[in-house]
Amino acid sequence: MPRPGTTALVILLPAAEPVLAAARRTAPELVRPGLPAHVTALYPFLPAPEVTDEVLDAVRALAAAAAPVGVPLTELVTAPGFSAIPVPALQAIADAVCARWPDVPPYGGRFGPAPDAHLTVAMGGTDADLERVAAEVRPLLPLAARAEALHLVALDDQGWETRLTAPFGA
Numbered sequence: 001m002p003r004p005g006t007t008a009l010v011i012l013l014p015a016a017e018p019v020l021a022a023a024r025r026t027a028p029e030l031v032r033p034g035l036p037a038h039v040t041a042l043y044p045f046l047p048a049p050e051v052t053d054e055v056l057d058a059v060r061a062l063a064a065a066a067a068p069v070g071v072p073l074t075e076l077v078t079a080p081g082f083s084a085i086p087v088p089a090l091q092a093i094a095d096a097v098c099a100r101w102p103d104v105p106p107y108g109g110r111f112g113p114a115p116d117a118h119l120t121v122a123m124g125g126t127d128a129d130l131e132r133v134a135a136e137v138r139p140l141l142p143l144a145a146r147a148e149a150l151h152l153v154a155l156d157d158q159g160w161e162t163r164l165t166a167p168f169g170a
Contacts (some may be wrong), residue, residue, distance in 0.1 A: 063166035
């Protein structure tokens with residue numbers, strides 16, 4: 001469980017909110033609270049005290065170099081303890097973020113240096129729990145989303161808070 005002071009770089013996908021709403025109705029304990037539908041570019045990012053003006057400028061520059069992109073959400077994949085929608089359209093942006101901060105391994109290095117870009121739908125639970133979630137989510141797909149910005153979010157005592165929105169600009 002993340003602690004206050006944890007930060008992340010994420011790409012919000014508001015069009016995917018119905019997917020998370022369906023998962024919450026089915027198994028609320030399996031849906032991470034506090035952040036809207038998103039693809040993680042880098043988590044955990046730097047500890048909040050290390051997010052300097054220089055870091056914020058680097059995030060802005062990365063975002064400015066990327067173009068807004070249409071994001072097709074077409075399939076739900078399920079593995080033990082995990083359901084997600086692959087988002088290959090955002091892989092290049094996630095890879096660029098990870099390349100900019102090579103000393104900050106995504107997910108603490110648990111999934112290698114360049115994990116597949118994805119929208120997490122549910123985490124934990126039994127296979128039966130995840131199958132119930134899948135039965136509610138799959139009929140909602142495909143969805144068309146649009147990625148327009150890179151967001152720096154930080155966890156504080158109240159929950160996740162947006163600290164920077166850097167629009168894509170290329």
